[in-house]
Amino acid sequence: MATMNVNPTRMELKRLKNRLTTARRGHKLLKDKRDELMKRFLDIVRENLELRREVEAALIAANRGFAVASAVMSSEILEQSLMCSTKSVELDVSYKNIMSVDVPEFSFSESDGHSIYPYGYAMTSGELDDAVDGLSKIMPSLLRLAQMEKSAQLLAQEIEKTRRRVNALEYVMIPQLEETIRMITMKLDENERGNLTRLMKVKDMMIREQMQKGN
Amino acid sequence: MYKLAVLGDRESILGYRTLGFDVRACENEEEGSDALHSLAKEGYAVIYITEQLACRIEEDIAKYKDSPLPAIILIPGKTGSLGIGMKGVHAAVERAVGADILADA
Numbered sequence: 001m002a003t004m005n006v007n008p009t010r011m012e013l014k015r016l017k018n019r020l021t022t023a024r025r026g027h028k029l030l031k032d033k034r035d036e037l038m039k040r041f042l043d044i045v046r047e048n049l050e051l052r053r054e055v056e057a058a059l060i061a062a063n064r065g066f067a068v069a070s071a072v073m074s075s076e077i078l079e080q081s082l083m084c085s086t087k088s089v090e091l092d093v094s095y096k097n098i099m100s101v102d103v104p105e106f107s108f109s110e111s112d113g114h115s116i117y118p119y120g121y122a123m124t125s126g127e128l129d130d131a132v133d134g135l136s137k138i139m140p141s142l143l144r145l146a147q148m149e150k151s152a153q154l155l156a157q158e159i160e161k162t163r164r165r166v167n168a169l170e171y172v173m174i175p176q177l178e179e180t181i182r183m184i185t186m187k188l189d190e191n192e193r194g195n196l197t198r199l200m201k202v203k204d205m206m207i208r209e210q211m212q213k214g215n
Numbered sequence: 216m217y218k219l220a221v222l223g224d225r226e227s228i229l230g231y232r233t234l235g236f237d238v239r240a241c242e243n244e245e246e247g248s249d250a251l252h253s254l255a256k257e258g259y260a261v262i263y264i265t266e267q268l269a270c271r272i273e274e275d276i277a278k279y280k281d282s283p284l285p286a287i288i289l290i291p292g293k294t295g296s297l298g299i300g301m302k303g304v305h306a307a308v309e310r311a312v313g314a315d316i317l318a319d320a
Contacts, residue, residue: 041311048304049317056296063293066230082229089235091217093260093284104283106260108219110235117233132233139234142290146261150286152304156311157281163313 003180008187016184020177027169034162037099041155048148055145058138065131072125081119081128091143101158103151106143217284220254222247223265227292231263241268248275255285265292266299 006012070078090109095102117132221231225240232238239254241247247268252275254262262285269276269289276287289300309315 038311045304045308045317049301052300052304056291056300059291060295062230063227063291063295066226067293070226078229082232089219091219091260093217095283102283104260104286106286131230135230136234142263142288143261146263146286146288149288149304150283152307153280154283156307159311 002176003183004176006180006184008184010188013181013184013188016177016181020174020181023169023173023177027166027174030162030166030169033099034159034166037101037155037159037162040098041152041159044148044155045152048145048152051141051145051148055138055141058134058141062131062134062138065127065134069125069128069131072127077124078128081124098151098155099158101154103154104147106147108143217258217260219261219263220259221263221290222250222254223263223268223290223292227265227267236263244268244271248272251275251287255279259285261286261288263288263290265290266297267292267294270297270299 092107094105096105220237221228228238239250266289305315
């Protein structure tokens with residue numbers, strides 16, 4: 001691991017030691033964040049998978065219904081029957097904060113009162129009724145799926161980001177700081193030893209000089 | 216107030232109008248990506264796209280992956296599910312965990 005390019009001074013050493021403690025604390029916090037995010041993410045993703053399975057099955061069934069209906073009825077009548085809707089959906093979005101990730105929450109309100117079928121029964125086939133019925137039943141799940149899937153995507157992104165940070169701290173930042181601190185300590189110790197021997201040498205020389213004068 | 220929209224080929228999206236969703240029929244990828252971007256700009260919170268269309272405009276969809284809105288959700292079209300929607304969920308797992316740990320679940 002390469003050391004940083006710094007001057008081996010006491011001041012630098014103190015600065016680096018501070019940085020190392022900050023890095024260690026940050027690393028621990030980020031690791032905790034990553035673990036908690038992962039926990040939430042897995043819960044969401046499991047529900048997401050289940051919902052998707054359910055919704056897809058229902059939608060495929062509904063599509064089949066529409067296909068049969070379009071075979072039985074003329075396409076103009078089918079188109080006309082589904083042209084307008086009796087309902088209108090109002091969607092409300094609020095944000096929920098999961099570990100500092102803002103995920104949307106959808107809630108919807110339907111204008112109610114009418115039947116779900118926007119057509120009279122005279123010209124249409126029963127399969128169409130079934131298909132429309134199935135579709136309107138799956139609607140809450142469809143919205144919930146949207147919320148879950150978006151949450152999963154956003155959390156996945158955040159986890160990826162956090163994991164990178166954790167790894168960068170763990171495998172680059174912290175070892176580098178440690179290595180540099182060790183390098184500076186060695187250098188300083190070496191200087192200290194050098195200084196000590198110099199002093200001893202000078203002392204020796206002074207004593208010898210004095211002994212020569214005495215003679 | 217936010218709105219919902221469905222994108223896809225004419226026959227697949229016919230029924231969604233009865234739910235009160237806005238539907239946009241698009242027959243080719245150009246129409247699809249144009250419609251997608253304009254819907255996103257108009258403040259639609261959830262956009263459902265048929266897999267048949269989505270697999271041809273993947274890049275346009277990927278642009279909205281990391282922003283909170285709109286949520287773009289794939290649904291099976293008239294010819295059934297292609298499994299792309301499911302794959303999307305597994306891709307999210309892989310992105311987060313590093314490996315798809317729910318693959319067999």
